[in-house]
Amino acid sequence: MKHHLLLRLVRPKPNYILRSFLFHSSRRSGTTPSPLDPYDTLQRRIARAGDPSASIIRVLDGWLEQGNLVKTSELHCIIKMLRKFSRFSHALQISDWMSEHRVNEISEGDVAIRLDLIAKVGGLGEAEKFFDTIPIERLNYHLYGALLNSYASKKVLHKAEQVFQEMKELGFLRGCLPYNVMLNLYIRTGKYTMVEKLLREMDDGKLKPDIFTVNTRLHAYSVVSDIEGMEKLLMRCEADLGLQLDWRTYADAANAYIKAGSTEKALEMLRKSEQLVNAQKRKHAYEVLMSFYGAAGKKEEVYRLWGLYKDLDGFYNTGYISVISALLKMDDTEGVEKIMGEWEAGHSLFDIRIPHLLITGYCKKGMMEKAEEVADMLVQKWRVEETSTWERLALGYKMAGEMDKAVERWKRAIEVSQPGWRPHQVVLMSCVDYLEGRRDVESLRKILRLLSERGHISYDQLLYDMNGTGLSWKIVDAMGRSQYIEEGEVRV
Structure with missing residues (x-):
């Protein structure tokens, strides 16, 4: 997709209407502007045109050719709506159209939104190219913030840190938002030392937080188990009469107390949370x-x-x-089964996360017969069979020390797998290690054939000798070591 260079940024003129294009399109079509049907608006037409592969510009052009007017403020609202519903390609097309027709109300904020959309539609490379076309004198807090958000959303830590440092040097860290972005990024990437460092930096800078910043910081304190820091922040916020705390604030504080083992303080926070x-x-x-x-x-x-x-x-x-x-x-298995029965009996909207949650719960407690019953219900009643179901059972049997059954369930997971599947690494490594330890080369070869038949790896490339030397390692390596998942982790 071609992205246009940044056009003139001028002060907004209230209620500006795109008349030039309207005049010429009306002349071509022979129509004259007519009163709008209150139930037929441009936003409604675009909302209905939901096919992401179709151009949205034809809807806009059709609207103008009928003699209708388009306010720039309306285009802003449409872009906002499209972003809300993740229709990023259509939102970028509208932004392109505004740029092509030189709408003279394009602000720095509009360009920042454009940069965000390019990153979402075209990728970070395209966003970087667009950012490089912006004259240095035009770069500002909003544009750097959009680039920072783009890197953070993709967890590109080193580039996000580079942008954050540039913002510091340019004096663009006057608000809390960039700090919030980096806090969340450090939490998501497990850089808890950097979380603590950034929290101290925010304290030293005496930044006045808004409610979003408060909640972000409380969550960060919870992650690094800094109860003292959390309590100081909470006391300061409660003393600030201009800051309205919400239910999430106290819920995050409660979560921190729960992790620290302070149940009574946690319950106090939860009661405050409910009241809000x-x-x-x-x-x-x-x-x-x-x-x-x-x-x-x-x-x-x-x-x-x-x-x-x-x-x-x-x-x-x-x-x-x-x-x-x-x-x-709380090990309330009886209560879980009762509520599960209510869900089955009272609702037809199937959601595999619910039976999967139950399977994982039973496996963690070693209740493998119960876990198998839920898996059978998925296959027999709902006619649903997913790789993840059998991987959960395989992990459960692995934790229970029943490796023969773990291997069988993992074979079933491979049989129903789809192209692009990435195996649960604990299950993968434990099963092949177990078979290798038993010197069961034939079973390893059967697994290799299954993986090859499902299109995951090449049998001929990996099976290089009749003795199977190194076969276990080759299977694990071929399936990849990325996306490692800790033993027992719930994947809902």
Whole structure:
């Protein structure tokens, strides 16, 4: 996709309308502007045109050729809507169109959004090329922030750090947003030492936080188990009458206390959190709070919130995931099975995350017969058979020390796998190591044939001699060591 150079950035003129294009298109089509149907707007037309492979510009051109007007503010709203629904290609097409027709209300913020869209549609390479076309005197906080966000979203740590350092040198760190981006990136990449360093830097800079920054920092304190730092921040925020704390703030504080083993303080934070939940946030808030009450071992609180949750309008599988997860943490198998029965009986909207959550829970407790029953239900009742189901069982048998069964379940996982599948590394390595330890070369070759038949590796390339020397290592290496998952980790 061709991206255009940055055009003139001028002060916005209120209520500017694209008249030049309208005049010429009306002359060509022989139409004259007519009153708008209030139910037929450009935004509605674009919202309905959801095919990502089709050009959205034909909808815009058609609107103008009918003699309709387009305000720049309306295009801004349309781009915002398209980004909200992840229709990034269409949003970039509108941004391209604005640039091509030299809409003279293109602001620095518009260009920053354009950079973000190019990164999402064309990749980081295209975004970098576009950034390099922007004259130095035009570069500002918004543009650097957009580039920083692009690197952070793809977890390109070294480049994000470079941009962050440049922003420091240029004096573009006047607000908290870049710090929030880097905090989240360091958390996601496991760089907890850098999290602590950045938290100290924010304190030294005496940056006045907004509620988003407060919640980000509380989460960071929780990750690095810095209870003292968290409490100081919370006390400072509570004393700031201009800062309105929300339910998430106290929920994050509760999570930190739970991890630190301070159950009573955690419960105090959870009660404060509940008091701040409004009607619009109840669904998500109850899901989060059920999980935290479960981690705190408060079964009665989990059931109390579950009762409130079920009274909300609509049906949400995410609620079942939250309550089942919470009850599994407290070993309430009877409660889990009862709620699972309610889900099966009362709702037709299938969500494989729920039975998978149950299989993982049973496997962790060594209840392999129960886990097998859920897997059988998936295959027999719902006619669903996924690689992940059998990998979970294989991992469960591995943890239970039943490697023969682990190998059989892993073979089944390979049989139903799809192109591009990446195996659970603990299962992969433990199964081939077990077979190699038994000198079961024939079984290793069968697995190799299965992997080859499913298109994952080449049998002829790897099976280089009749003795199978190094065959175990070759299988593991061929399947890749990336995306390593710790033993017992739940993949919902």
